[in-house]
Amino acid sequence: MDFLRPASWEEALAAKAEHPTAVPIAGGTDVMVEINFDHRRPEYLLDLNRIGELSEWEVGQESVRLGASVPYSAIMEHLRAELPGLALASHTVASPQIRNRGGVGGNLGTASPAGDAHPALLAAGAEVEAESVRGTRLIPIDAFYTGVKRNALEPDELIRAVHIRKADGPQQYSKVGTRNAMVIAVCAFGLALHPETRTVRTGIGSAAPTPVRAKEAEAFLNAALDEGGFWESGKIITPAIAKQFAALASGACNPIDDVRGTAKYRRHAVGIMARRTLGWTWEQYRGAGRTLEGAA
Numbered sequence: 001m002d003f004l005r006p007a008s009w010e011e012a013l014a015a016k017a018e019h020p021t022a023v024p025i026a027g028g029t030d031v032m033v034e035i036n037f038d039h040r041r042p043e044y045l046l047d048l049n050r051i052g053e054l055s056e057w058e059v060g061q062e063s064v065r066l067g068a069s070v071p072y073s074a075i076m077e078h079l080r081a082e083l084p085g086l087a088l089a090s091h092t093v094a095s096p097q098i099r100n101r102g103g104v105g106g107n108l109g110t111a112s113p114a115g116d117a118h119p120a121l122l123a124a125g126a127e128v129e130a131e132s133v134r135g136t137r138l139i140p141i142d143a144f145y146t147g148v149k150r151n152a153l154e155p156d157e158l159i160r161a162v163h164i165r166k167a168d169g170p171q172q173y174s175k176v177g178t179r180n181a182m183v184i185a186v187c188a189f190g191l192a193l194h195p196e197t198r199t200v201r202t203g204i205g206s207a208a209p210t211p212v213r214a215k216e217a218e219a220f221l222n223a224a225l226d227e228g229g230f231w232e233s234g235k236i237i238t239p240a241i242a243k244q245f246a247a248l249a250s251g252a253c254n255p256i257d258d259v260r261g262t263a264k265y266r267r268h269a270v271g272i273m274a275r276r277t278l279g280w281t282w283e284q285y286r287g288a289g290r291t292l293e294g295a296a
Ligand SMILES: Cc1cc2nc3c(=O)[nH]c(=O)nc-3n(C[C@H](O)[C@H](O)[C@H](O)COP(=O)(O)OP(=O)(O)OC[C@H]3O[C@@H](n4cnc5c(N)ncnc54)[C@H](O)[C@@H]3O)c2cc1C
Pocket: 023, 024, 025, 026, 027, 028, 029, 030, 031, 032, 033, 048, 068, 069, 092, 093, 094, 095, 098, 101, 102, 103, 104, 105, 106, 107, 108, 109, 110, 114, 115, 116, 117, 157, 158, 159, 160, 182, 183, 184, 185
């Protein structure tokens, strides 16, 4: 196995163009597990750790440009206000050691349906900045996951950054696991309220072959909140609306039975998480945020 160690982003792109089968390694918390268990024996490893810019982020007017290798611990520490859903999801990843090494670029590279960043990215709205020597493109997050552990990257492309919309309202992330730490999700749910556009977005993890949005549930809730004047009044969402939202979120799942849980359990749990995250975010919206908005 050859170890390629580019000193710059341009060198990394050139190396990937020359060796499209080279496996990028960032934190290594997925790659090294696969190599140690002999699940993968790549001809080339492409080490991205000398490229400092991948661990940096920029907060813009509307979005955060998050370098591919920014570790979860930095998201939790520095980007809680801008990216609350992703910060909450980051909290649930593994242990402090893994959170100091692993990042969103690696989670996207692996594209496991159970990756914790995905529901938060789907709910917030994000684009993946993919680059090769041929140029740069922004891949909408909805189009990024193409199958079980498959993504939309071309063989010569690398992820440079992820552009994530800054929160304009409350966001939540909920995860079911067999214990509180060091656990891969049995299933997970992310929800983001977007008061500016009066819309709600969701993300489901580990309950379908890829991370998915519960689009019918979103459409139902958006219409119900609009028709009932909920965004203006901030009144409590009726149990009937919350129940139907949860049922539609459950229906968006296409899970399997596996060692972590049954398909039936996953569908049920996603419905519960949908209802709870809706309750939590709506309470936040009714509270501090709206009072400040009203006073302004
Ligand atoms: C003990 C343990 C517990 C874990 N618990 C969780 C958990 O609770 N939740 C969770 O979501 N994950 C968990 N993981 C998995 C892992 O930590 C995450 O998926 C993490 O985000 C991977 O990031 P990384 O930088 O270490 O990726 P790496 O291992 O370096 O890479 C992962 C994949 O992404 C590719 N890649 C990396 N960077 C780029 C790039 N810039 N461009 C293109 N491709 C790239 C690699 O080639 C590889 O295919 C756990 C892992 C371990 C070992």
